Amino acid sequence: MQPSEPINHGNSMFSDKHQTQRKDVLLLALMTIGAACGIVYEYLLAHYAGRVLGSVDVAVYGMIGVMVASMGIGAFFARTISNPYTGFAWLEAIISVIGGTSILVMAAVVSYAFVLPNELQNTFGMDPSVLADGGPIYALRELSKVFPYLIGAVLGFFIGMEIPFIARIREDIYEKVENNAGTVYGMDYVGGGVGAAIWVLVCLSQPIIISASATALLNLLLGAIFVVKFWGKIRWVACLVVLKLVIGTLLFAVLFHGDKWVNSMNSMLYKDRVVYSNNTRYQNLVLTERIIGGAGESILSLYINGRLQFSSADEKIYHSMLVSPAMLASARTRRVLIIGGGDGLAAREVLGYQPESITLVDLDPAMTKLFTGRDQESEFWLSKRLTELNRDSLNDSRVTVVNEDAFLFVENLLAERQSFDVVIVDLPDPNHPDLNKLYSTYFYRQLSNLVSGDGAIAIQSTSPYHSKKAFLSIGKTVAEAGLVVDQYHTNVPSFGEWGWTIGTKRGLSALERIKQVPADSVVSEVVDRDFILGAFTFPKPFYDGVDNIKINRLSSPVLYSYHSEGWRKQQGVFTTQAN
Secondary structure, three states: OOOHHHHHHHHHHHHHHHHHHHHHHHHHHHHHHHHHHHHHHHHHHHHHHHHHHOOHHHHHHHHHHHHHHHHHHHHHHHHHOOOHHHHHHHHHHHHHHHHHHHHHHHHHHHHHHHHHHHHHHHHHOOOOOOOOOOHHHHHHHHHHHHHHHHHHHHHHHHHOOHHHHHHHHHHHHOOOOOOHHHHHHHHHHHHHHHHHHHHHHOHHHOOHHHHHHHHHHHHHHHHHHHHHHOHHHOOOHHHHHHHHHHHHHHHHHHHHHHHHHHHHHHHOOOOOEEEEEEEOOOOEEEEEEEOOOOOOOOEEEEEEOOEEEEEOOOHHHHHHHHHHHHHHHOOOOOEEEEEEOOOOHHHHHHHOOOOOEEEEEOOOHHHHHHHOOOOOOOOHHHHHHHHHHOOOHHHOOOEEEEOOOHHHHHHHHHHOOOOEEEEEEEOOOOOOHHHHHHHOHHHHHHHHHHEEEEEEEEEEOOOOOOOHHHHHHHHHHHHHOOOEEEEEEEEEOOOEEEEEEEEEOOOOOHHHHHHHOOHHHOOOOOOOHHHHHHOOOOOOOOOOOHHHOOOOOOOOOOHHHHHHHHHHHOOOOOOOOOO
16 A cells, blocks of 8 residues: 555645646636726726717826726735735626626716706706806716716726736745736736727627626626635625625626616707617717707707717708809819718718719718618618708719728729819818828828819818817818818808818819809809808908918827817807907
8 A cells, every 4th residue: 555655645746736727727817807808998988988078089098097097006905905815706796896887877977967957947947048057066067077087996996906916816826926927917918908809899889888788797707707716715705696696687787778778868968859879880879859849840960979960950051061162163073072971961962063973981881871771770760861861862873982991091092093073071070189180281182182183172170260270270281282272161050150171273262263153053952152152251350370370280280189279178269369
């Protein structure tokens, strides 16, 4: 029997070592998954905060900064927890419940902050001219603006505790751990990369609340595996199991019903009834309906990321003024390129001038699908209304719809030596840094190379009064690209005073060309030639100080700052004083 004893002892040592290694592999795998979940949480909170607060750039960068700083504080705090096994097990339960319900809580707080004043007015019969927005109401609204960051800070604090706990557990498992910090942080970074890939490839195409609850359930599963593996080293384990069952039930409810709940709360932010809502891969699309008295049709309004894009009550004014001046200023109108305009309304106006072909490039296929009447989530009556509104322009045989990045698509058109008689640029306002490239000298030079020598380019250019510096900068940027530039404006009731920029390649300016066309050349239900010509007139001091306005370039973007200053800092206030 004695000879066999060393062999058994050796097997036992080998078995213990193998078991320790398996535990370590499990720990590192859990660390990687947890890191991936953490990155997804960061993006989820930043993404949603930007949509509800209408400040995507500030929300994204601010949220990531807040969460990273909070993670550092959490990492310091982790050393105060004596038992890392208990700490990690309970930590995953806390992270999952906060991460899985954060979107719901944010939606509730923001919605309540903006709905409460209306409820008070209705309850107490207050005159509409009396705004219930002072004192506690003002404080609540200000709280709603910072509340997403508070949630981000709390969640970041707990996520930051994961790495120290895992490192201490590895030290407890091994008698000696080589490169413990490097191994743990290495797996954390790998997990962060995996989480970023999951966000881009999966989460962006899903409703945000489904992404949040699914990530939280994965976090909960991670914690459950840890509990099973290290059951004997965790305190209050029975209470933890019950808590995890409760959290799991809650998260499954959010997974299956949360999208409906969030949409209901988001709908409270709109004055009119929400009839369509879709979180696409690129943006949030919302259509609202206002029922008006009399025999007239209801009014439909489109919002992208919370910003009004058009109202059916007056969109013909906007789109006529965007399209008609360029069509009149161009010697020919056979081939037209529309950049943006996925609602088909600009295309509708262009088709009135009987072009041979229209190429429309819009990044979001969900947008063009909605306005071609092919969106299965849109009710039949709504699809019918939308195609009636754009006169089924996107289904016209002369219209080719392309869902690509306009910046890259224009490069491809130039490589193919394509040319167009008219280019219409119907992009959103430059309210996000990512849009800067589409308002730069480089992009306008590329468009200039696309347009024929006697053609014209028209560009939506924000409000000349509420964001004057941005408006003037667009004009100067187009001129820097080598075009002869005019700017014009008119009142669109839903937007207020709005402006456009028009450029011609050589010869007479657009204004001089329009003066020479016959009066009956304008194809529009709402404007005529005299109205268009009058739109080129501005108050006498309007261009004072224009020399101080900077040109927007790829390397030195200024337009976003100008737009932000006008709309966010000055809140769209216009003064006749020169600036």
